[in-house]
Amino acid sequence: MTDLIQAVHRTAVKGAENPFDLHTAQAARKFHSSFPEYQPTPLLRLSSLASSLGIAALYVKDESQRFGLNAFKVLGGSHCIGRYIARRLGAEELSYQQLTSPEVREKLKGLTFVTATDGNHGRGIAWTAARLGLNSVVYMPKGSAQERLENIRALGAEASITPWNYDDAVRFACQQAEENGWVFVQDTAWPGYEEMPTWIMEGYTTLALEAVEQLGEMRPTHLFLQAGVGAMAGAVAGFFANYYGKDCPIITVVEPNKADCIFRTAQANDGTLRNVTGDMDTIMAGLACGEPCSIGWAVLNAWGRNFLSVPDTIAAKGMRVLGNPIGDDSRIISGESGAVTTGLVAELMQNQNLSDLREQLELTRDSRILCISTEGDTDRDNYRRIVWDGRYPNV
Numbered sequence: 001m002t003d004l005i006q007a008v009h010r011t012a013v014k015g016a017e018n019p020f021d022l023h024t025a026q027a028a029r030k031f032h033s034s035f036p037e038y039q040p041t042p043l044l045r046l047s048s049l050a051s052s053l054g055i056a057a058l059y060v061k062d063e064s065q066r067f068g069l070n071a072f073k074v075l076g077g078s079h080c081i082g083r084y085i086a087r088r089l090g091a092e093e094l095s096y097q098q099l100t101s102p103e104v105r106e107k108l109k110g111l112t113f114v115t116a117t118d119g120n121h122g123r124g125i126a127w128t129a130a131r132l133g134l135n136s137v138v139y140m141p142k143g144s145a146q147e148r149l150e151n152i153r154a155l156g157a158e159a160s161i162t163p164w165n166y167d168d169a170v171r172f173a174c175q176q177a178e179e180n181g182w183v184f185v186q187d188t189a190w191p192g193y194e195e196m197p198t199w200i201m202e203g204y205t206t207l208a209l210e211a212v213e214q215l216g217e218m219r220p221t222h223l224f225l226q227a228g229v230g231a232m233a234g235a236v237a238g239f240f241a242n243y244y245g246k247d248c249p250i251i252t253v254v255e256p257n258k259a260d261c262i263f264r265t266a267q268a269n270d271g272t273l274r275n276v277t278g279d280m281d282t283i284m285a286g287l288a289c290g291e292p293c294s295i296g297w298a299v300l301n302a303w304g305r306n307f308l309s310v311p312d313t314i315a316a317k318g319m320r321v322l323g324n325p326i327g328d329d330s331r332i333i334s335g336e337s338g339a340v341t342t343g344l345v346a347e348l349m350q351n352q353n354l355s356d357l358r359e360q361l362e363l364t365r366d367s368r369i370l371c372i373s374t375e376g377d378t379d380r381d382n383y384r385r386i387v388w389d390g391r392y393p394n395v
Helices: 022-032 047-053 074-088 102-107 120-131 146-153 166-180 195-215 231-247 261-268 294-303 312-323 336-350 352-360 380-387
Strands: 006-009 043-045 057-062 112-116 135-140 158-161 222-226 250-256 304-310 368-373
Touching: 006 261, 006 352, 022 074, 022 195, 022 231, 043 195, 047 057, 047 336, 057 195, 057 336, 074 120, 074 195, 112 120, 112 166, 120 135, 120 146, 135 146, 135 166, 146 158, 195 231, 195 294, 195 368, 222 231, 222 336, 231 250, 231 294, 250 261, 250 294, 250 312, 250 336, 261 294, 261 304, 294 304, 304 336, 312 336, 312 380, 336 352, 336 368, 336 380
Parallel strands: 057 368, 112 135, 135 158, 222 250, 222 368, 250 304
Antiparallel strands: 006 304, 043 057
């Protein structure tokens, strides 16, 4: 396991302006809190685990309880759709109550949103569209779990699994939007397609704002963030950088080694985004993305101190650790993409062969670490195979 962990380390951040500040997060949370289902997700302090690992504190924000959808992604999709509709109707912002009014519904009749997804983002788009009385079309990459597909279809979306990888499914969704007059909603940004991804990323700052409010006076020394295209990681990193300023935690970005486009971009360090092609056959389906979000990378390039590429065994370890707590710690059901950061923290602190890497990341007995469990068991069969049986591919 050890020799499969790769790391790019920076001794200092570059620092840069970014739009993911307190005002942005407060506006996003105001929108989300207008939904009747809104509640902040729990921030759990795992004191017994922290003591066992030899650190001062470990906090995990459990996004499995977000809007009843078992993942955080709905924060971005719903906020983006809300911003798009407000712009379309000439308003600055619209609440859930306004979006669901008969007058607005009549004006939006027949509107269709389309996206590509590994599961959680598409489910959030489908849920939002259904809540607003609108249409959604969702394309999934090959190898997507049937359960994730059916969860999306259950919300009324037209959904299907394509024969392509994630990034090619994104391109297909974009093409379908152009051909059919649909609205393309994706958190992958590229030149000419940046406003919608920015709105999605702004939506993710709701969870970051909740976290700092829940932490109160306790400032984390380390923030571990998983990345697919890097939209969530960029938004949360940007918010923490703005919120804490010179006291910003050490930010570490974690990716599967079969889909480590952010790591490769950081490793090259030449101003060019690096892509990963092929099947990207990792158990971390939500992170199996081969092309970085340009907006997310701009923030991570400025504020990221460490970029790690890790094997599937790290995610599996995190799932087992969180699902089998010690002492009085709360149990957290965390999926493959949600558990990888906690799994990495546990491996770093327990594996004596990783002492040099621990030193690079400045992990000590005084470290106060924040991780985000971005999803629950969104593929329950696979969750049980990994946690119960220790069976999963590509390890």
